[in-house]
Amino acid sequence: MLAALPTLLCLTMLVFVLTTSARGDPALILLEQSDQPATPELLAFYRAELGLDDPLPVRYLRWLGNALQGDLGRSFLTQRPVTDMLAERVVPTLTLGLVAFAVATLGGVGLGALLATSRQPWADLLVRLALCVLAAIPSFWLAIGLIFFLGVQWRLLPVAGQGSWQHIVMPAVALSFGSMVVMLRLTRSAVLEVLREDYVRTAHAKGLAPRLVTLRHILRNAALPLTTLIGMRFGTLLTGAVIIESIFAWPGLGSVFITAVAGRDLPVIGGYILLIGLPIIAANLLADVFCHALDPRINLADTAGGRA
């Protein structure tokens, strides 16, 4: 649990370095923009004015204070405040990410448990081969395929944009597919591992309904390795949205971020990382707390190097 704090510190320091170390001397840029001669005196004056002479920790704390008040600087490319550029796009990305997260988690864990408990030994190899191939399908190819068949050939769903609930179906499926396969594979192997345990045999022997054995004994014990993975997958989905959004013209953060990366617009890149990093750290923290609730033996304070 305590790992969240140093991670938060690291994230903000990383973004601070990213946004402030860029493109030469801000004092010089300011002088050039206002058509003043770059005399040493003026440079020194503006450096002091902008706080560039202060030691790095002081500058970091000042930057952090500004960031907490929603000031992340201005974009190099558009000169607009970074906070504005990101704020107007954040809701669609979070919506898409959360929907895809729900689809991946429910689908992956459900199908994985189903595959493991209703397992036919002869189908093992087939299932494993199929999962390896499914895990190899890139999200953007799946997205193009969905558009080709569902959108263009059969005209079942709208191919781009945002509006009705139908607009989110294809992006959410394309985005969640990869994570769903990963969760499915881990659920399957975790459940197969638990199935060997003595307490599962005992539960069956005392006549507990198979459905209850799966829910109470098998899934609860298999949930531990899954929780950490599910927590991490939330971040993968949020950033994976960058690719999917560009294909479906989804009006989220993706296009802002890609434009920023292509143009090396560091304030926007930093702002995006900060904005996306916070929910990701929160998701990992939640996963840790949930692990502790599932198994009180896991110590929340002991995370660094604790889990080998």
Add this chain to the structure above:
Amino acid sequence: MSAQQRLPWEGFVWPGLLVLFVVGVLLAPAFATSDPNAIRMDKRLAAPDAEHLLGTDHLGRDVLLRLLHGGRATLAIGLATVLLSMTLALVVGLVAGYAKGARDVALSGLLDMLLTLPGLLVTLAILGVLGTGTLPLILALIGTAWAGQARLLRAATLAIRNSSYVEAARAIGARQSHILFRHVLPNIVTPLFVLASLELAEVLLVVSALSFLGLGAQPPNADWGVMLAESRSYFAQAPWLMWAPGVCIVLYSALANLAGDSLQTLRDQSLRRI
């Protein structure tokens, strides 16, 4: 209940096919020497036929030629990345796992922190700082990959460090370098290969995704991701443009997944038998 039924043929079939695929793609441009960027406007979007086995694209360029030449660039980037990131991960993993104590806590803490952020985010951030191009791309991919590998290799090293044969070696006064190279290293070769093949699949998917977004290989150079991106505007008239690079990506990364997966399962089985 026994372990999963697994035939030992898998241990060499998938890695063998993967090596064949990689060598084939790397060598093919040596035999197909025509220019993959040659434009023929009279043969735009031609369906597959005897002259163009996989058809032509919107500029009349041969799809098969572009697949082969694009594949070589992508695969070379993948191999370079895996080699370099595995070397870094091996050093860090061995040091953290073998040293224990303060060095281990510091390195593991760093790894845990790095792993909190999703790989794609880190890759894109590094690309944003360094700019686009082959070298920044490889550096960005290494920056993403090494931490996860180092953590797994640390766990593998730790397990072997605590084994009785390492204790015995230390008891008879073997030097640390001897223990590391003769006892620890040979025993983490399998996880090393498993990680390497899974990483090959991962790197291909990320590189194609970046090219697809316009942040990787730049047109007119062929690349599977670029070809997929270009196919989007024409897939109603020319669906083969979408199928050819897509199938190549899936085939290659599925083979790499299968190779890693089968090596892993064979190892699990042999460990269970002990």
